[in-house]
Amino acid sequence: MYLSRLTLTDFRNYKQLDLPLGPGLFLFHGANAQGKTNLLEAISMLATASSFHASNDREVVYWHAPDHVARLNGTVQRCEDSVQLEMIVFDPNPPILDADEPPTRTIELPPGASRKRYKVNGVPKRTMDMIGQMKVVLFAPADLHLVDGGPDERRRFLDRALCQVQPRYCQALVKYRKIVAQRSALLKRIRENQEDPTMLNYLDEQLTSLANQIVFERKRMVTTLNQQANKFQQSISGGREQLQIVYRPSFKLEENWTAFEAPQHFRAQLQTARKKEIMQGVCLLGPHRDELEFLVNGVSMMAYGSRGQQRTAALSAKLAELSFMHLSTGDQPILLLDDVFSELDTSRREYLLDQVVTYEQVMLTSTDTASFPSQILQRAHSYHIIDGTAQSAS
Ligand SMILES: Nc1ncnc2c1ncn2[C@@H]1O[C@H](COP(=O)(O)OP(=O)(O)OP(=O)(O)O)[C@@H](O)[C@H]1O
Numbered sequence: 593m594y595l596s597r598l599t600l601t602d603f604r605n606y607k608q609l610d611l612p613l614g615p616g617l618f619l620f621h622g623a624n625a626q627g628k629t630n631l632l633e634a635i636s637m638l639a640t641a642s643s644f645h646a647s648n649d650r651e652v653v654y655w656h657a658p659d660h661v662a663r664l665n666g667t668v669q670r671c672e673d674s675v676q677l678e679m680i681v682f683d684p685n686p687p688i689l690d691a692d693e694p695p696t697r698t699i700e701l702p703p704g705a706s707r708k709r710y711k712v713n714g715v716p717k718r719t720m721d722m723i724g725q726m727k728v729v730l731f732a733p734a735d736l737h738l739v740d741g742g743p744d745e746r747r748r749f750l751d752r753a754l755c756q757v758q759p760r761y762c763q764a765l766v767k768y769r770k771i772v773a774q775r776s777a778l779l780k781r782i783r784e785n786q787e788d789p790t791m792l793n794y795l796d797e798q799l800t801s802l803a804n805q806i807v808f809e810r811k812r813m814v815t816t817l818n819q820q821a822n823k824f825q826q827s828i829s830g831g832r833e834q835l836q837i838v839y840r841p842s843f844k845l846e847e848n849w850t851a852f853e854a855p856q857h858f859r860a861q862l863q864t865a866r867k868k869e870i871m872q873g874v875c876l877l878g879p880h881r882d883e884l885e886f887l888v889n890g891v892s893m894m895a896y897g898s899r900g901q902q903r904t905a906a907l908s909a910k911l912a913e914l915s916f917m918h919l920s921t922g923d924q925p926i927l928l929l930d931d932v933f934s935e936l937d938t939s940r941r942e943y944l945l946d947q948v949v950t951y952e953q954v955m956l957t958s959t960d961t962a963s964f965p966s967q968i969l970q971r972a973h974s975y976h977i978i979d980g981t982a983q984s985a986s
């Protein structure tokens with residue numbers, strides 16, 4: 593699939609952008625702080641309905657947007673059809689940046705109104721129906737820390753891909769997170785003797801049933817990743833390294849448990865952990881505590897990997913994610929590579945380029961085009977990003 597047009601209004605530092613796109617390779621280059629990452633963030637947001645680097649999605653609204661609203665609009669050509677995606681993000685309280693400025697008006701939202709709204713082909717939709725209409729794989733410098741970074745990053749790696757290919761997964765994940773929050777609050781109240789422990793039974797039932805869906809999808813994804821990732825690791829390391837990605841769910845999961853039996857086993861594990869959970873006032877078991885482990889030649893990369901090995905494993909896992917998305921939907925995802933080449937050495941950079949250039953649509957950002965081979969520069973549509981504008985350079 594590919595994005596054939598993107599328009600932005602008051603999105604970050606883009607006041608107004610109308611960008612014709614198409615299949616092929618796009619290179620967005622420019623100095624620091626001009627809007628390269630913001631552009632990929634907008635594209636990714638149309639696919640996943642949330643920002644990959646804002647702590648709160650309302651941060652994407654241009655600080656001085658007259659109506660406090662950012663508008664994103666994309667036309668996507670898919671295997672079978674084309675689709676028009678629209679999203680608006682509302683920020684009721686923009687930041688005050690200049691003490692001399694008159695204070696910005698605060699706009700009140702009607703109670704219950706959402707800060708983000710979506711339309712697909714002009715028809716209002718729920719978040720769940722927006723996610724996955726367009727599929728992207730984003731590769732940013734932080735992804736090179738997939739192996740040696742925090743566990744949240746690794747869970748996000750699984751969730752971002754699974755949510756886009758399976759709306760049901762996304763639904764389960766959203767509900768699961770709510771249950772974990774409710775259950776943690778309840779555990780604390782029980783600890784303070786304000787509530788009876790039997791109150792947990794209902795939430796345990798909910799938690800284990802949702803956990804079951806999440807765990808089985810994650811397990812399936814990791815199996816598919818493993819069919820691909822080792823191939824990449826071997827090629828990059830000149831055949832010296834074998835990569836294995838191991839899914840370590842926080843609930844003990846036996847290989848022979850069916851999806852029907854597993855929730856009962858999970859409930860039994862919650863029963864055993866109940867005292868400890870009450871004492872600590874937090875949910876200790878479940879997909880929010882799952883882990884992924886990367887083994888190279890059987891050795892844990894988190895504990896013992898060299899920096900090079902960790903990066904190769906991260907790169908291999910991301911390339912495997914790309915195959916996973918393609919295999920799961922039959923349509924190639926749009927590839928967004930934000931400034932990753934500057935972080936890689938020449939051989940890894942060439943390998944990555946080689947793997948990705950054949951994809952239907954690839955968008956690269958860079959401050960420095962000199963690091964790209966001339967055949968890439970020749971075939972890429974180049975845009976110079978300057979202060980929230982994109983100027984065609986090819
Ligand atoms: N809500 C917003 N409104 C207006 N400007 C914003 C907003 N959010 C971020 N910016 C500005 O957008 C500018 C460009 O950010 P961006 O991260 O896209 O830069 P970049 O071109 O990727 O730079 P680098 O090469 O350093 O990664 C930053 O200077 C930032 O201050």
Ligand SMILES: [Mg+2]
Pocket residue numbers: 628629630930931
């Ligand atoms: Mg950037």
